[in-house]
Amino acid sequence: MLARLPEFIDPLHLADKRGELKGQIPxxxxxxxxxxxxxxxxxxxxxxxxxxxxxxxxxxxxxxxxLELECQNCLQMLQWPIKHAIKLGIVTSLDQADRLPEDYEPLLIDEGKILLKNIVEDELLLVLPTFPKHPHNCLVQETDNSEVDFSQNEQQAPKQNPFSILAKLKNTGDL
Incomplete structure (x- = not known):
């Protein structure tokens, strides 16, 4: 086990040696x-x-x-906890990737050494939401009268039937 994570790793060499990496990446x-x-x-x-x-x-x-993400509703900070299990099969070709067991994702390597941070970053990008939002309604309600709150206006206004005009025409015999 290494106390400090290396920048580059050779996954095949580490697999042969049954290597283990523990540490933190800023x-x-x-x-x-x-x-x-x-x-x-x-x-x-x-x-x-x-x-x-x-x-x-x-x-x-x-x-x-x-991670501290930007909420897509209010554009404020949103803390997003992540605890993600990694299960990768190390492959050197797309043919090998197709033959991986179903519960493994491919880690395609061209050369011997790859950046460790790329593996971590790929996994984080896969589990992050497309549009991160707070779980509660975080839009700030303005008290200024010039601001219109459309959701309240829609709820208060009675719904008009778009076919009511046709019903009137049918009743009068103009149709």
């Missing part, structure tokens, strides 16, 4: 997440175990963090 180093984050503070706790099951080289473990 959220600020996850570049592809930057656009959806409200703040890049904090870190992602990473626990990865490499091994082999027959010919299958695999990575299993979990990542855990609390």
């Amino acid at each position: 959220v600020s180093k996850l570049d592809r997440l930057a656009d959806i984050l409200f703040s890049d503070t904090g870190a992602v706790a990473v626990e990865l175990y490499f091994g082999r099951e027959g010919k299958l080289a695999k990575v299993e473990g979990q990542i855990e963090t609390v």
Whole structure:
């Protein structure tokens, strides 16, 4: 076990050695997440175990963090806790990826070494919601009279039947 996570890893070599990685990656180093984050503070706790099951080289473990996302309703900070299990099969071709057991996702590698943060960032992007929102109604109600609250106006106004005009015409015999 390493106390500090390496920047680059060789997944096949780690699988052969039954390697294990535990540590933290700062959220600020996850570049592809930057656009959806409200703040890049904090870190992602990473626990990865490499091994082999027959010919299958695999990575299993979990990542855990609390990301500060931007709510798509109120544009304020929204804390989004994540605890995600990782189960990857290490493959070098798309043909190998097609033959993976159903409960494994492919980790396609071209060369020996890859960035560890890319694996973590890919997994985070897969579990994040497309439109993060607070679980409660977070839109701020304005008390200014110039602001119109459409939801209240719709509820108060009686619903008109769009066919009422046709009913009047039918009753008068003009149709």
